[in-house]
Amino acid sequence: MAELVQQYLDRIRAEHADVTEGELACYIPELACVDPSRLGLSLSLSDGYVYESGDAAIEFTIQSISKPFTYALALDQSGQQAVDAKIGVEPSGEAFNEISVDDTTKTPKNPMINAGAIAAVALVPGATPDERFNRIQDFYSACAGRRLEMDHAVYTSERDTGARNRAIAYMLQSFGVLGGDPDEVLDVYFRQCSLKVTSTDLARMATTLARGGINPCTGRRVMDAAVVQRTLSVMVTCGMYDAAGDWVSAVGLPAKSGVGGGIVAVLPGQLGIGVYSPLLDARGNSVRGVRVCRSLSARLGLHFLTVTRESSSTIRARYDLCEGVRVYELHGDLLFAGAEQVLRTIEIERDDYDVAVLEVSRIDDINDAARSMLAGMRTALTAVDKEGFLVDPDNKVVPTGIRQGRDVIVFDTLDDARAAAKEFRAG
Structure with a gap:
């Protein structure tokens, strides 16, 4: 990615x-x-x-x-x-x-x-x-x-x-x-x-x-x-x-x-x-x-006076939700450097899963660069026959009004993402 x-x-x-x-x-x-x-x-x-x-x-x-x-x-x-x-x-x-x-x-x-x-x-x-x-x-x-x-x-x-x-x-x-x-x-x-x-x-x-x-x-x-x-x-x-x-x-x-x-x-x-x-x-x-x-x-968003807790942001936890489905829980303030770290981690671990799920409900603040990068995760994964979902109940990464035309699939809960992931793996 x-x-x-x-x-x-x-x-x-x-x-x-x-x-x-x-x-x-x-x-x-x-x-x-x-x-x-x-x-x-x-x-x-x-x-x-x-x-x-x-x-x-x-x-x-x-x-x-x-x-x-x-x-x-x-x-x-x-x-x-x-x-x-x-x-x-x-x-x-x-x-x-x-x-x-x-x-x-x-x-x-x-x-x-x-x-x-x-x-x-x-x-x-x-x-x-x-x-x-x-x-x-x-x-x-x-x-x-x-x-x-x-x-x-x-x-x-x-x-x-x-x-x-x-x-x-x-x-x-x-x-x-x-x-x-x-x-x-x-x-x-x-x-x-x-x-x-x-x-x-x-x-x-x-x-x-x-x-x-x-x-x-x-x-x-x-x-x-x-x-x-x-x-x-x-x-x-x-x-x-x-x-x-x-x-x-x-x-x-x-x-x-x-x-x-x-x-x-x-x-x-x-x-x-x-x-x-x-x-x-x-x-x-x-x-x-x-x-x-x-x-x-x-x-x-690189201005050094931007107020951020970047050092405590990005990946809070990562675990396998079920076979072939890996969840990445994000938290804190997410700017460019944090989003880059997340995407590179997902890319490095790509052989370990079929579906990657970004759970972003704990993100406090996110800028446009990080938002665009995370929203582009699915395109990069589908190019190598993988799948990528967002769990974004508060519409922080991809607001509802701009989802049309985006190559992104968003769910409100992990359970919904799990069900879709099982369908992908079965299909």
Whole structure:
């Protein structure tokens, strides 16, 4: 039944695939050579299961999406007190590459703009630039669950055209923010921005944050939960540069964009999203990436301020009602992530029954995405010669007025579902 979720993602990606607004990041020559038509979307659930749509396997450079991860590494390795002494956490209201610091503290305003990101690199322990970069590369790779490699052509392009970042680094040195050689720190910064990822890598990195620092695929704790909380907090307020307010209002996910065309977004406790589309708006954010994330949040109910007891929802119990008939009792608040978990469980256990019955009388609240997904269960089951019923006495999943034309069979009681299931098995 994963195809129900896949259809959602494919439709959302297709809706925005023909958008041609925006420009490539021409100020880094190598980034101006990429295919502007690419659009990849990946969604990773908290257990590590990944859905992919479009160009999800295309590699691109991580660019500024590296910033929250290096900030997290600096917090993890050097401690919050040392990091707070060098980098603030307030939104700047300025372009990401502005040559500026806080008027009072003379430190970068936050770690998501270039000044703060360069300062964060200097806070990662390392006796040499290579040692510092290797630590960063290992950390990103642990978050992604695979070894990430550098794009040497992009690194060279950034290094050779990085005059503005050099100005920022020397400004930071003059204020005592950088403890090392500015050129050495910058070289590591250019290298970290040139690490190659896919939208699926970003989704998995996001899910590591969503899981409080544990990579769901490897089971390895990559960072402390307190580090994750601090990092996500700054991503909420500063991750989308001077478009952060609009993003939080419309999308409502801690996120970070990069001029390589990527966006990473996190729904704490539930999932991670990675999007790739290289055409950028005036603020340096992916035009189609932002639109895709808006649609995902609206359609699937992903805004992090949605009030839900998602952690206690979904499958309350499952048991065999009679031979060949399995019942799944659901409860609590049911949103996208919970509905996906239910459907994937039903699919995994498909060989153990002939008829699946969803008993939803204990559901407190359900959004349109979860409602549509559960209502589509029967179509997926009948395609493999199985049957699926709903026990929905209060019409929570499929209101009476919209049952016509839906491929769904609804009963008021389990006894009614049992009788129909016996008829199906006998026929």
